[in-house]
């Protein structure tokens with residue numbers, strides 16, 4: 001089952017039990033779910049399979065960044081878990097991305113393959129220390145490369161969404177973390193935007209963690225975001 005909501009809830013919980021307890025209060029038509037490095041390192045592929053078996057579209061966010069063969073094989077392993085989306089770092093370069101794309105295209109059913117441009121926690125100062133240009137410039141450069149390598153989209157901040165839509169086209173998926181409903185704490189995020197602004201800017205999917213999972217009523221927090229985006233069927 002799929003959902004008309006653009007929200008991907010980041011299940012940044014410390015245990016499979018907490019993640020499953022939250023998932024069991026949801027339905028797959030309300031949101032997609034993301035399993036990231038902390039939860040996967042603690043709970044492994046079994047949890048991913050359990051979420052897929054419950055009917056959720058699962059984004060396995062392990063941000064692979066390694067030599068081409070290693071990343072391609074890791075993404076194939078992710079595909080075998082039945083995930084909906086998997087990601088790599090665009091800074092791994094053309095050969096890494098093209099080898100991975102080819103490995104997934106050979107499968108009968110493949111997940112979407114997207115690339116992280118510049119982490120939404122990073123600001124101009126962080127990039128300057130690495131001798132990199134300001135975020136918008138670096139994001140554009142990596143998004144153009146990702147598009148040219150035939151991937152399905154990029155992770156970027158919503159601040160870069162409208163520029164990237166105009167450059168890479170409507171079919172190139174923009175996945176935007178750093179989403180904060182009005183009055184929410186930014187935490188460690190730097191380049192943030194509200195859900196409504198992000199969608200208006202051209203974001204296709206909104207990755208949202210703490211504003212939902214750490215709220216007093218996580219399910220209501222998700223539903224409120226969906227309502228604000230005029231998602232039907234709540």
Ligand SMILES: O=C(O)c1cc(=O)[nH]c(=O)n1[C@@H]1O[C@H](COP(=O)(O)O)[C@@H](O)[C@H]1O
Pocket residue numbers: 010012036061063087116118119120121155156177178179187189207208209210211
């Ligand atoms: O790939 C990601 O999902 C990701 C990329 C990025 O640039 N920034 C970013 O925050 N994320 C992830 O998105 C989630 C954001 O969580 P919150 O900041 O709690 O909403 C975390 O799970 C991050 O790992």
